[in-house]
Amino acid sequence: GAGVSQSPSNKVTEKGKDVELRCDPISGHTALYWYRQSLGQGLEFLIYFQGNSAPDKSGLPSDRFSAERTGGSVSTLTIQRTQQEDSAVYLCASSLPTLSGNTEAFFGQGTRLTVV
Amino acid sequence: GQQLNQSPQSMFIQEGEDVSMNCTSSSIFNTWLWYKQDPGEGPVLLIALYKAGELTSNGRLTAQFGITRKDSFLNISASIPSDVGIYFCAGQGNHGSGNTGKLIFGQGTTLQVKP
Numbered sequence: 001g002a003g004v005s006q007s008p009s010n011k012v013t014e015k016g017k018d019v020e021l022r023c024d025p026i027s028g029h030t031a032l033y034w035y036r037q038s039l040g041q042g043l044e045f046l047i048y049f050q051g052n053s054a055p056d057k058s059g060l061p062s063d064r065f066s067a068e069r070t071g072g073s074v075s076t077l078t079i080q081r082t083q084q085e086d087s088a089v090y091l092c093a094s095s096l097p098t099l100s101g102n103t104e105a106f107f108g109q110g111t112r113l114t115v116v
Numbered sequence: 117g118q119q120l121n122q123s124p125q126s127m128f129i130q131e132g133e134d135v136s137m138n139c140t141s142s143s144i145f146n147t148w149l150w151y152k153q154d155p156g157e158g159p160v161l162l163i164a165l166y167k168a169g170e171l172t173s174n175g176r177l178t179a180q181f182g183i184t185r186k187d188s189f190l191n192i193s194a195s196i197p198s199d200v201g202i203y204f205c206a207g208q209g210n211h212g213s214g215n216t217g218k219l220i221f222g223q224g225t226t227l228q229v230k231p
Contacts, residue, residue, distance in 0.1 A: 004158075033218065033219060035221070041223075041224075042204065042221055042222065042223040042224045043159070043204065043221040045218060045219075045220060045221070048217075048218040048219070050217065056218050058218075059218075091158055091159070093158075093219070095219075097217070103147055103208060103217075103219070104149065104161055104164050105149065105161070105206070105219055106161060107151075107158035107159045107160070108158050109157060109158050110157075110158050
């Protein structure tokens with residue numbers, strides 16, 4: 001597609017339920033990032049996929065959070081047993097790093113998650 | 117771990133004034149990116165910097181990649197009301213040496229412009 005696409009754009013869920021957030025990166029982009037942004041805050045790194053390398057999961061806040069990227073394209077971020085503090089905007093970005101490692105990451109519009 | 121310190125946290129300026137914000141890092145980066153985020157939107161890339169000392173302009177925006185590779189600044193000249201938003205710096209280090217090359221963001225600078 002022309003840009004990074006995230007779905008749903010908004011999600012309201014009850015505490016304790018599981019949610020899945022989807023990211024469709026720009027076609028051909030090998031790197032994919034997930035970030036979390038709480039209201040009025042900066043971007044908190046969650047996880048980074050780069051090609052066939054093992055993902056960098058160092059930002060995942062707990063074992064309730066997981067992400068996968070199937071076929072090197074679409075990614076799904078799963079939050080199990082959601083808590084109210086999980087409420088935030090979840091942003092996905094993709095990039096096409098060059099051989100020298102340079103990159104320009106482009107963001108989707110985000111998924112606003114509200115846990116009630 | 118890698119950290120970025122962005123300042124100032126917020127700015128309230130008069131239309132027409134110039135603006136400057138900067139980011140410093142605890143470690144060396146190979147890439148510096150500057151983004152702008154409007155309410156309810158994802159961040160939009162403004163300027164990308166790939167070389168130490170590089171100075172790049174995009175319209176009224178100018179950004180520089182510090183010589184030490186640990187800092188970058190963004191200047192906005194002759195501000196206008198539509199410059200309002202949150203500006204983020206982001207840095208990416210080398211792959212290897214325990215670093216995966218992920219993109220790290222500063223805390224953001226909130227800019228308000230008074231007409």
